[in-house]
Amino acid sequence: MRLKQILVPAVLTLTLPLTAMAEELRLLTWGGYAPEEVVNQFEEETGIEVQVTLSNNEDMISKLRATGGAGFDLVQPSQDRITSAQQEFRIYKPMDLSKVDSALFIDSMLAATRRNTSIGDDVYAVPHVWGTTGLIVHDSVADQVKDFADLCKPELAGKVSYRLRRPILIGMAFSMGEDPFAAYDDEDAYAAMMAKVEEKLIACKPNVKAYWSGGDELINLVASGEVVAAKGWDAGGWKLQAENPQIRFVAPASGALGWIDTFALPRRGENDEAAYKWINFVMQPEVAAKITQSAGNFTAAKGAEEFVDDKLKASFESSFDQQALDNIKWYPPVPAGLETLEGQILDRVKAAN
Template identity: 30%
Template sequence: MSLSRRQFVKGAMLAGAAAASPFYINKALAATKELRIYAWAGYITEDMLADFKAKTGINATFTPYGTNDELMNSLRATDGTGFDIIMPTVDRVPGYVDFDLVQPLDTSRVKWDGCLDSAMSGSEVGGVVDGKRYFAPSDWGTEAISYHTEYAKVDPKNLSYGDLWNPEHNGGVAVRGHSALVGIGLWLEQQGKLPHPLLDSYKNEKAMRANFDVILKTAVEHKGMIAQFWSTENEAQGAFRTNGAIIGQTWDSTAFNLKKEGEPIAYRAPKEGALAWMEGFVIPKNANNVDAVYEFINWYYTPEAGAMFVKSTGYNSTSKGADALLPEATKKFFQESYTEQDLKNLWWWPIQEPWYVALRNEYQDRYLSA
């Protein structure tokens, strides 16, 4: 999968006129049933829910989750019942299809002209399974290096995942277990120290175990340098606020929110490539209010709704025209975080099939308990 901010911006500019078209209300669907949204913590604000209701007449409630695994486990426990719309990352969608937890979209009911063309093409790997589209792209972001500009010892122009483990950062590192292993893997791969290309880890168990045995050994050797492991956005921010972290491998939103509060935190992509992901709207198998789901997706694919999402999260919306409505501080954060070369060098998460996720969690558990 290949996708860059430059492609997003180019798509948005080409579609400027379409983005300005008015939002049409489908009154027949208004306010008959409540829309139940299950999405990442911090993604849906009260202002967004109020705007959605004002424009459609539909009441919506929001329940947050913190990880992809939490989302998957919740849906498996209820056999795809309990919510009308979810927001997984695109690399996890085939797993939901394998477990028969989601339903394909009726693509004729989505106003795709409000979604960036590059997001549509970029989400075909994972979002389209057996010729059926399950995924309406909503946003994308990265996981890279956040660091304290006064205390971290780094060269912003020559960052590496290996910089996390500089002796000067002892006791001040914050990472997420499973993605830290991937960051270490990219660092080792660039030095020629993995037995197979890292991407082969996602293709078969033999290559995965061979690579991750090497990765885990290096990770455990440096584990004593860690101030805090994180698994949710709040935990990642807390590591810097209160638990002594001065550098970490975090989501872009972590640095964005800390910087917004006045903390001296910068965010940069390492030379091995920032870990990039895309999220989107998916309908659970037993959704109770499918009509309202399509109203919500079409509401989101407007510049105003997309901009509200970006202001809340710091991530990048796939709604055409949203970027033109963003505050200058948000635009500046993006410009400072990525060079044009960084955007060309994004490392997109491969499809994570259930067998890989199980093994990944096994290695993560061994890392955390070592």
């Protein structure tokens, strides 16, 4: 009898902390991709607690590189930023596609991401949110701004904004008649092309009111009237258009730059099962539509557009006719080492007088 009295409390002491520990998914993602409504619904349905950390491509790679792929269970890099980072830093683990409900995805987008994130027989990502980078233009200058290079016209001095990251290098190159993606495999040719872009961006500095670093900053600059033409994401343009019909997102004549943000597994993530549950949950059409409403961009979820409000669909159609859609320049994987060259160019542009 005494033995039972001793053993029962001991068992309780050992098991209580274990039962109190909730299962957790640590998600490293972009703003708008894990809205509170969706997180709450997932937590209620699965009992898995979601810890959301907001980030961007450069920060994701930096965080995972510093930890060898630890600290998070699911991350959302763009598809063109995966293979080179994996080859250089080994920060991801292959996806088990048998645990992903492929019927939820737009077939062509799933196939494209699989192709662009494969190394050998291993696939490192599946698609989530997609969108484009182009021009956000006020009607007062719409006849002057048709392509990225037009942001540098003298008559726009002090009224332009763009983010000083690699998309402005790529977009400017296309608008100058070059094809940067075709030069990805020839570093010397790419460096020569980017030298011309660097010269263009340094000459363009008098036009720049500010180099924006976040979407809210850009929206405030355009909404206030301080900036009348900018490089920006389609979602930001559509948000501004909803408030002011004189502002719109325009697909550049040389082609909008198309991106796909993905789901990928960090190499030392601790809860792959929760990660796969999240992927399959958020790709359900009605849930995906909530993410579109939050982020402003459409997802790779099949049928989700049926649950998106008519105003957002109308904004999309006003920016993209079929020709503009066909002209989207989709980012291919970035070759290892290329971003170092680009970073040096961007640093020189920023430092130039």
